[in-house]
Amino acid sequence: MKTIVVIGGGITGLSTMHYIERQLQEQNAAAKLILIEGHHELGGKIRSQQIGEFIMETGADSMVARHPGVLDLVREVQFEHELVYNATGISYIHTNNELHAIPTGSTFGIPMNEESLIASTLLTDEEKQRVLQDATIPNDRFTKESSIGEFLQYFLGEGIVRKQIAPVLAGVYSGDLYELSVASTLPYLVDYKNNYGSIMAGFKAHREQFEKAADKKFISFRQGMSDFIHHIEKSLTQVEFKKGVEVSAIVQENGRYALTLSDGQVIDADIAVLAVPNETVKQLLVNEELTQHFEQFTNGSAITLYAGFNVPDSVLPADGTGFIVSHNSDLLCNASTWTSRKWAHTSNNGNLLVRLFYKDSNPRYEELAAMSDEQLTEIALEDVRLSLNIEDKPTVVNITKWMNKMPRYDLAHRDALIAVEQKMAEHYPNILLAGCSYYGVGIGACIQNGRDTATKIMAKISNNL
Known part of the structure; x- marks a missing residue:
């Protein structure tokens, strides 16, 4: 044997x-x-903790439902009865000290149709027109092994990449867009460009599959991922x-x-x-x-901080689930998930639970990494105050440091x-x-x-x- x-x-x-x-x-x-x-x-990296009324995921907080094999495994181990899906809502980009909604009809900040492009409050009219020029620019140089940042900027323009796409993609893939390949992020974009003439036309041709995946994209479990x-x-x-x-x-x-x-x-x-x-x-x-x-092979680092408050989740902006920080912001965090809104099961009494992310792409990351938990908590509470106008003290704080443990797929x-x-x-x-x-x-x-x-x-x- x-x-x-x-x-x-x-x-x-x-x-x-x-x-x-x-x-x-x-x-x-x-x-x-x-x-x-x-x-x-x-x-x-899957670790759940329950402290008081809150469930906190100190590592991954969910799984992508449509990824091949995810739901198969859940069914095969007969755990479907514990499944929960994310609440759908608006994700924001925080820039110029304001929250701007990422337009519906976009994926990773990339507009899939003209309506989504027009709806963006982050772009100037000139930057929107530049995105539409994609249909007139042939692809004579990019493959799936090219930089995703260079690919998107060449076809869609610097404005939308810097203001709307980069904050989202960098948040998801924990790296510099210009050092990440198309293959390791969104490989289908090259196919869309080559087969349909423009990225937006490719999205339109695959509209049905994206509409099916638009709601309830993520899954977790009633008692946490662990x-x-x-x-x-x-x-x-x-x-x-x-x-x-x-x-x-x-x-x-x-x-x-x-x-x-x-x-x-x-x-x-x-x-x-x-x-x-x-x-x-x-x-x-x-x-x-x-x-x-x-x-x-390279790795990145990140600090995540949960703060739970004895205030109702309803203090959050209507239908919002969190934000990503772009340029011109006084916030020090890179992103925040409004966990109690996105995952109702994480707050037994319907109180507010937020999660803040501080990644090594942050210009002040080395300073943040050297801080005590008390100092990090003060930084996080100031970010909460500036972004949500909440000045209450938290009843629960949970800090996790993932130092040099986040794989980064560079070129x-x-x-x-x-x-x-x-x-x-x-x-x-x-x-x-x-x-x-x-x-x-x-x-x-x-x-x-x-x-x-x-x-x-x-x-x-x-x-x-």
């Missing part, structure tokens, strides 16, 4: 185990399955879990791998999956040829990944890389990566490695 070890108990590692178990059952096959997680709790993690863990009846121990060394021996754990145990594996951050992988696989490529990512995959096949043929450092940062991408990894493992088993 083969031994398969997954190192890392985040959503990628758990999804990998789920689909290995599932495929083993379907094929009436057997294998010894072990999952190793350094923390005492599974979940990785409840989903716990349920997946319970469903994995064939898996042996080892929590609170780390893998300290991996040695290849006679076609197998000896995994030395921090508690002194040694586990022999036929196949190992490294569903852990790139920095951990680099420490475990000591190989000069690989190290030079591992060093090309070097794709080439580095191709090189790493080639070297891994050569030096470690039965060790597979997985997770958000390499194959997508969203939970949906991690679930799909887990499914794909399981399929690769089953193919190796069928071919007797």
Whole structure:
């Protein structure tokens, strides 16, 4: 019987185990399955905390409902009854110390039709006319490996990119638009431009699919995202879990791998999956040829702060769910989600819960990162006061610092990944890389990566490695 070890108990590692178990059952096959997680709790960047009346997600707060595989996994582990969908509403951009609604009919700030473009209060008439010139500009230079910032500015103009698109996309992908590729953000935009002559025409041709996805885009769970993690863990009846121990060394021996754990145990594996951050992988696989490529993967940092108030959620602007900060703003945060409005289940008594984000793209980030929790709280409360005119003191504050742990898919990512995959096949043929450092940062991408990894493992088993 083969031994398969997954190192890392985040959503990628758990999804990998789920689909290995599932495929083993379907094929009436057997294998010894072990999952190793350094923390005492599974979940990785999915962490829910309940303090008083509030549920706070200190990591990811939701999953994209339409991403392939997300709802499939929820159904397969029979957890649909706990699903909750986001409340729909208006997202804003805070600029010139005012909130401007991101026009309906746009995606990531990119107008999908003329009505959305005209409705924007962020753009001048000249900037709106510049967007329409896209239809007259041929694409003779851009591919999916090009910079998304350069691509959008070339066709739509600097005004809309700087004022409306960049704040949204940078908020989602945690990076500089000019250092992120089209492929790692919105790959379909190149197809729209090439096939329909303009980005807007491409959106119009795919209008139906975007309208279907316009409402209830995101899902969470009544008791928080961690409840989903716990349920997946319970469903994995064939898996042996080892929590609170780390893998300290991996040695290849006679076609197998000896995994030395921090508690002194040694586990022999036929196949190992490294569903852990790139920095951990680099420490475990000591190989000069690989190290030079591992060093090309980059990470960002962020601080998130929740503040819960003993004031009703109704003090918020009508139908609003949060804002992203653009230029010319006195706010120090990069964005804010009005959590109690967007996710009603997070506030048992209907009181206000807001989440503020401070990312390393912020010019004052180093200063913020060095602050005490008390100083950060004062900064956040001033941001709340300036943006929402709320001067009450919070009843709950929760601060999480993700230091150098947010994968950033810059223009070097794709080439580095191709090189790493080639070297891994050569030096470690039965060790597979997985997770958000390499194959997508969203939970949906991690679930799909887990499914794909399981399929690769089953193919190796069928071919007797």
